[in-house]
Amino acid sequence: MKNVFYFVIMLLCVLSSCTSKTEVASPNSNIKWSLILDDKGAMTYQVTVNNQPFILPSALGFEEKSGLNLKDGFQVVNTTFDSQDETWTQPWGENKSIRSHYNEMAVNLKNGEGVKLTVRVRVFDDGLGFRYEYDTPADSLLLMDEYTSFNIAEDGTSWSIPAEFNTYELLYRTMPLSEMPDANTPMTFKTQSGIYASIHEAALTDFPEMCLKNVGGTSLKSWLAAWPDKVKARFDGGKFQTAWRSVQIADKAVGLINSGLILNLNEPCVLEGDLNWIRPMKYVGVWWGMHLGIESWVINDRHGATTENTKKYIDFAAANNIEGVLVEGWNQGWETWGRPGEYVPFDFTKPFADFDIDELARYAKEKGVELLGHHETGADIPNYEAQLDRAYQWTKEKGINHVKTGYAGGIPGGHYRHSQYAVRHYRKVVQTAAEHKITINAHEPIKDTGIRRTYPNMMSREGARGMEWNAWSEGNPPEHYELLPFTRLLSGPMDYTPGTFDILLENSKNHPNRIPWNGNDKGNSRVNTTLAKQMANWVVIYSPVQMASDLIEHYEGHPAFQFFRDFDADCDWSEALQGEPGEFIAVVRKAKDNYYLGATTNKEARTLEIPLTFLEEGKKYQARIYADGEDAHWETNPTSYRIEEKSVTNTDTLTVVMAEGGGQAVSFLPIQ
Numbered sequence: 001m002k003n004v005f006y007f008v009i010m011l012l013c014v015l016s017s018c019t020s021k022t023e024v025a026s027p028n029s030n031i032k033w034s035l036i037l038d039d040k041g042a043m044t045y046q047v048t049v050n051n052q053p054f055i056l057p058s059a060l061g062f063e064e065k066s067g068l069n070l071k072d073g074f075q076v077v078n079t080t081f082d083s084q085d086e087t088w089t090q091p092w093g094e095n096k097s098i099r100s101h102y103n104e105m106a107v108n109l110k111n112g113e114g115v116k117l118t119v120r121v122r123v124f125d126d127g128l129g130f131r132y133e134y135d136t137p138a139d140s141l142l143l144m145d146e147y148t149s150f151n152i153a154e155d156g157t158s159w160s161i162p163a164e165f166n167t168y169e170l171l172y173r174t175m176p177l178s179e180m181p182d183a184n185t186p187m188t189f190k191t192q193s194g195i196y197a198s199i200h201e202a203a204l205t206d207f208p209e210m211c212l213k214n215v216g217g218t219s220l221k222s223w224l225a226a227w228p229d230k231v232k233a234r235f236d237g238g239k240f241q242t243a244w245r246s247v248q249i250a251d252k253a254v255g256l257i258n259s260g261l262i263l264n265l266n267e268p269c270v271l272e273g274d275l276n277w278i279r280p281m282k283y284v285g286v287w288w289g290m291h292l293g294i295e296s297w298v299i300n301d302r303h304g305a306t307t308e309n310t311k312k313y314i315d316f317a318a319a320n321n322i323e324g325v326l327v328e329g330w331n332q333g334w335e336t337w338g339r340p341g342e343y344v345p346f347d348f349t350k351p352f353a354d355f356d357i358d359e360l361a362r363y364a365k366e367k368g369v370e371l372l373g374h375h376e377t378g379a380d381i382p383n384y385e386a387q388l389d390r391a392y393q394w395t396k397e398k399g400i401n402h403v404k405t406g407y408a409g410g411i412p413g414g415h416y417r418h419s420q421y422a423v424r425h426y427r428k429v430v431q432t433a434a435e436h437k438i439t440i441n442a443h444e445p446i447k448d449t450g451i452r453r454t455y456p457n458m459m460s461r462e463g464a465r466g467m468e469w470n471a472w473s474e475g476n477p478p479e480h481y482e483l484l485p486f487t488r489l490l491s492g493p494m495d496y497t498p499g500t501f502d503i504l505l506e507n508s509k510n511h512p513n514r515i516p517w518n519g520n521d522k523g524n525s526r527v528n529t530t531l532a533k534q535m536a537n538w539v540v541i542y543s544p545v546q547m548a549s550d551l552i553e554h555y556e557g558h559p560a561f562q563f564f565r566d567f568d569a570d571c572d573w574s575e576a577l578q579g580e581p582g583e584f585i586a587v588v589r590k591a592k593d594n595y596y597l598g599a600t601t602n603k604e605a606r607t608l609e610i611p612l613t614f615l616e617e618g619k620k621y622q623a624r625i626y627a628d629g630e631d632a633h634w635e636t637n638p639t640s641y642r643i644e645e646k647s648v649t650n651t652d653t654l655t656v657v658m659a660e661g662g663g664q665a666v667s668f669l670p671i672q
């Protein structure tokens, strides 16, 4: 009786306040998105999945500083519908070819203040995106708040990092959605009914990043990174367009990984002509030694980026089927960085005296290896922008096609790294680099929102706790690697830099040159995985520029390094086969005729049965299996591993046995 009473009340409310409702469904009709206007012309939207409420009516709109009404008083002018079903290709990616299949609805609205608004929605079988396109009579706009909300219909388990506008290098939390105070995106959750979903954004081009704030129960609201004067977004004219607010939806956790939604919501490639200067690659680097504290970024007797040391890395790369060598600490600026009063800004065209760039460019070319540039900006964005054009021209002249950037430190003027100011900078970097045919790997970046589709020279980025944390903190916990694929990696590639073989950092801890350089170093640093899991991460943690992070002396003569020699970063196709957030993951990637499998587990030992149906029918493959040793354990015996070789076909099933905190990497090479 009570239920009937509530139903009647609800019906009356809906009938009295809902003046119009327009709806669009996914091609398979499972997901439906509707816009509802109440009698005051205020907008809400709702989402159903399999005809069940998934997002309950949730607010839309913005607050503008002058009081211009961007929120209500709206009426629908007209609604247009469109659809697309096409397959597009990209020069690199987890999948080089992606199907984009959606139904679109554009609701054109206007209010009494002359504000025109199009709410554009695209609904795919694997989720949806909606964005605002405002056209107002104002000469300029100062947005103070975004009302967009996500009132999730039921509670569930969430996986996320906290909302933070300066860093993503934070530990993941697993908690009930209703207890999650806030989150950055991608914020992934599983409802009590078993639906997996992830809220994120796509095509962030000229807007602050969106975090989520819990405003009660399972109601989340957009929380934008602000400028120092508290304005969230500013525009010179009266028009603006937001990034897409996206929700991936799947019935299995791996469905989120196998979705192309974020890329599909981005614009097609704008780079013209031959794009063969954009090349995936494997690399090693003069890098880990500095994080371990046994080498220095600064010119002194511990300097890492010397001509001699770089040549050793070039030789190693040439001998091990590795295309690139990264060198950090090669340019002037490092010696005064972080010293108030003495700081002479980084100069990206002035090498240190012991780094002979011309000789190294010649030597690398002779050996068929590429040097990778490094621009640590110290977050001094004005200094970097002033040099950008000249620096990229100089870099290109030295035969360098790829630059890793870094933004450690605070941006002058107190800007957040994820603010609209910074988003504009990161975009300018990508565009300027493209003009010089340079590819980018950004550290301390803005989060990935799929712009690599539009600018495929934006290849990789950090944007989560990477390998470096294992050198100078308590390290990333074992389950970090089973959380990344279902959260951060949904947004795009990550330059995690896997592959440390000296798991306990024994060789460096006792090194005579060691000076711990980071305040987080409590002497308990180590890598919290087994060796086999380090190898599996080369497959699982997708990056088109994939690093083998360790000092090369730890690879020399090591039988397990054969996996990286055989590995190909230029993959054509991928599939996440099995997995649950924070528990385990198994991914396969195909590159040319070879396949690579990576599987990892959290602190629990686990055995997966993996049918090899992905292999080409009728072909025989040599499976080289790099597995945890029988007595391996991430904490007590992390370096125990075994290598097994066997011939397999696509009718076989592989039993993948993983130790606590372990994993397995397998290469499948066709037998001629």
Ligand code: NOJ
Pocket: 287, 328, 376, 406, 408, 443, 444, 462, 468
């Ligand atoms: C932080 C980056 O993540 C790391 O890879 C780099 O070595 C340092 N900054 C120094 O630039």
Ligand code: CA
Pocket: 169, 443, 444, 462, 468
């Ligand atoms: Ca970093």
